[in-house]
Amino acid sequence: xxxxxxxxxxxxxxxxxxxxxxxxxxxxxxxxxxxxxxxxxxxxxxxxxxxxxxxxxxxxxxxxxxxxxxxxxxxxxxxxxxxxxxxxxxxxxxxxxxxxxxxxxxxxxxxxxxxxxxxxxxxxxxxxxxxxxxxxxxxxxxxxxxxxxxxxxxxxxxxxxxxxxxxxxxxxxxxxxxxxxxxxxxxxxxxxxxxxxxxxxxxxxxxxxxxxxxxxxxxxxxxxxxxxxxxxxxxxxxxxxxxxxxxxxxxxxxxxxxxxxxxxxxxxxxxxxxxxxxxxxxxxxxxxxxxxxxxxxxxxxxxxxxxxxxxxxxxxxxxxxxxxx
Numbered sequence: 001x002x003x004x005x006x007x008x009x010x011x012x013x014x015x016x017x018x019x020x021x022x023x024x025x026x027x028x029x030x031x032x033x034x035x036x037x038x039x040x041x042x043x044x045x046x047x048x049x050x051x052x053x054x055x056x057x058x059x060x061x062x063x064x065x066x067x068x069x070x071x072x073x074x075x076x077x078x079x080x081x082x083x084x085x086x087x088x089x090x091x092x093x094x095x096x097x098x099x100x101x102x103x104x105x106x107x108x109x110x111x112x113x114x115x116x117x118x119x120x121x122x123x124x125x126x127x128x129x130x131x132x133x134x135x136x137x138x139x140x141x142x143x144x145x146x147x148x149x150x151x152x153x154x155x156x157x158x159x160x161x162x163x164x165x166x167x168x169x170x171x172x173x174x175x176x177x178x179x180x181x182x183x184x185x186x187x188x189x190x191x192x193x194x195x196x197x198x199x200x201x202x203x204x205x206x207x208x209x210x211x212x213x214x215x216x217x218x219x220x221x222x223x224x225x226x227x228x229x230x231x232x233x234x235x236x237x238x239x240x241x242x243x244x245x246x247x248x249x250x251x252x253x254x255x256x257x258x259x260x261x262x263x264x265x266x267x268x269x270x271x272x273x274x275x276x277x278x279x280x281x282x283x284x285x286x287x288x289x290x291x292x293x294x295x296x297x298x299x300x301x302x303x304x305x306x307x308x309x310x311x312x313x314x315x316x317x318x319x320x321x322x323x324x325x
Contacts (some may be wrong), residue, residue, distance in 0.1 A: 044076065131145075132176060152227045153179075168229070209228065252275065
């Protein structure tokens with residue numbers, strides 16, 4: 001009889017452990033006030049990735065806003081930007097919690113059917129970083145990615161000569177953010193008389209960018225400049241060029257600590273800084289405005305700035321402060 005009793009207790013413990021096992025991907029955090037019974041709004045922030053510093057800055061901005069505006073905040077993120085279905089699954093699961101407002105950094109338009117479900121429940125949906133062709137969004141807050149691409153092209157124009165060959169390393173093909181950044185840079189350079197000899201994808205990944213850059217310099221030995229659609233790929237491109245004993249200017253996008261440090265050290269030449277911390281913070285702020293019936297502009301530009309050796313030290317200090325380093 002004792003053995004039966006012990007067996008029953010063991011089975012009960014195993015059931016409880018299984019029920020408390022969270023096997024969902026991505027990261028999840030609840031911040032801010034208790035919400036719910038207190039009558040304070042529940043704002044959820046969901047990002048398309050968690051594997052890069054860019055996303056960490058957005059996370060920091062969201063969590064600071066949860067505290068500053070005294071709301072119940074939920075933070076969620078898929079593991080990588082390429083995991084579109086993971087992001088959709090997170091959004092579907094979150095919908096069951098019925099948050100009062102949603103701030104989301106999407107990957108592609110594949111998320112629109114799920115976001116439409118939020119709209120149908122009168123939950124305001126605010127997009128940050130990546131805009132979507134979706135009329136029911138409350139607003140888009142972020143960089144004009146086409147303009148960011150143009151800014152990168154403008155920098156290369158300032159140090160190269162018309163007729164020079166330039167290579168572009170893009171992120172995830174088909175993504176709205178990526179397509180706009182590439183189009184902005186490519187069109188600007190071609191209008192100014194440069195030859196964009198190739199556009200190759202590295203999925204916003206540093207390691208992949210090394211291989212891509214190696215292939216580019218083999219196929220196009222006369223390139224004089226490189227535009228990478230984020231800092232991670234710019235760093236990978238620099239690594240490949242350094243190994244090949246080539247000195248070619250590289251401009252990235254984002255303004256991460258690694259990217260800025262490389263600029264200081266004479267590696268990557270420049271970066272078009274984005275402000276993911278500000279995007280996420282303003283996302284929470286404007287979600288509250290929407291819930292209060294206040295007017296929210298359909299598009300809010302969070303701004304960009306070029307980082308070179310002239311201002312890199314100051315920018316690095318700012319980013320580290322935001323990350324709490």
